[in-house]
Amino acid sequence: METILFLAHTETEGTLAKPALEALGAAKNLNAALPGSTLVAGLLGGNTQPAANQIAACGATKFLAVTGADFAASRYASDAAAAEALCKAAGATIVVAAGTARFNRCLPGVAQRLNGRADTHVSGFSAADGRVAVNRWYYRQRMEGSLTRTQRPWVVLVDPGSQTTWSGAVGTAAIEAVAVTLPDSARRTTVTGHREPAADAQTIRPDAQLLFVAGAGWTKKQADGQTHVPEAAKLILDFLKLTRSSLGSSKSLVDLGGEGQAVLPFMTHLNQIGQTGATPRHPKGLSTCCHGEEPHTVGWRFINERRAISLDANCGWARGKADVLYVADAFQVMAKVNALLAQG
């Protein structure tokens, strides 16, 4: 019989964010698909009671928590110690957690410590005849595999955006505290802060409804033989401001700077999608001035509805990959789109 530990870290205010609730949804489904299995909730953070209350109705048989100032910040040594203690206290055979930056960093190490194994970027679960299988992608989203494994504990990190969010009534959960005493060696690192773009310069929004993909074409010479980078930058930023979309870029665009070519000033490596960038999950995606065949198109592998604007009707980025391809000049179209959006 499997003991499924839903493991989550709290946010600053002590609650759980959407990725954690998605992981809980997956853990619940797994629990339902495995007769005789047990679901336990494990929480770590500076303050865990609000999170426990938030998921009080999830059906967990126990709510275990490692709580305290030592566990508020995202630090490998303390996170790993807390997660290890929770796994042991739960007697977990399967650990389901959100693939956040914090857990992607520490939980593979915890699996190693417990002589188990970790699978990251999991995008699907199934269970039949008591056997659990997970789906994940290989070779930068080029091929999808389904696998089972014998090792336990099996730590499964769920890709945010891939699962249905659990929702339920807020209640009052009784927490069983799990004590963890950190050695001095676990305090060698201190989190000193965060660096983020100014609010009006923030272009990466994981929860956005739409991913706007800006391709290298924006910075190339246009029909008049000139580049129009400032105009491109304004059109893109205006669109992002009006729609609160997230911005992705093809690799070639972010690399143009290194090649001494004109670049969009707000574009960084963090915007990069595709082979050596992110593969974000959004309900909709609009690509503009993108070109290329596989593997460049993996950047919008996980976008549900896709539309593209390109001057090339046979563009491999769009044809067969997008639902709609508008053969048009993105400068002209986006100016009109922004004007309509501004009207409300």
Place this chain on the structure above:
Amino acid sequence: MSTAYQIVVCGSIVPDPLQTLEPVASPTGPALKNDMMLPAWLDPWAGHALYEAANLAKQHAGSKVTLVSLGPKAKLQQVMMTVGQKVPFELVALDGSASGFTEPAETAAALVEAIAALPGLDKSKLLVFGGWESASRGAGVTMQCIAERLGISDVFLGVDELKVQPDGALDILERIEAGKHQISRCAAPPAVLGWATGNLPEPKNNPQVGMVNMRAVMPALQKAKPVKVAADGVTFASVALPKQMRDTRIVKDASPDEIAREIVEWIKK
């Protein structure tokens, strides 16, 4: 305070991403069709780790960079011909599978054995670098397994910047969600850093560096120890290419006004 670091970079090879990749079943599990024929290159994020390591070593006299690389010997040789011209390093080669379908924990075990056998290994100077994810397995697991096996409790993933402070502390920028970075200060080595893109461009080929590297690289390749890296305990039910063809509606000859109206309606839907 100046420290001479021992920087170990763990990095392997991956197929050139511009190649068509197709999974096939092999006696040992999934594999890539014509795997040995596919041109290879250094795993991109591991490459960034190597360039950052070389840059750090250049700033701290007496530092040394060792590249520990696990892959099929013939392909390693092919890739090292290029990589060896970029930055100075010593190579420790392990002859084994670099497939994306192998287990990171097994890869880590092989790499740690090689790291532990490095002459004069001094943990108080040790920085273990690597890519935060490979372009093959794409798991982001190996570096943490290495840290655990080496008993290193300071691990950073998605690193874009490392700055050494005057007192020897390490200020590290890690990628977190929503385009942000977390800033951490680690008191001193040892530490394990899984690099993202970093800040450095790919170095230009330097024939002089290449000549110096090759004197040691070729013997290192010749004595590459065979290692078995597989995926014990794992059963793949399937590995398949996605069914990605969409029935694309192509809109030609529509005015920008018409297209804009349709796009706005779709966005608001």
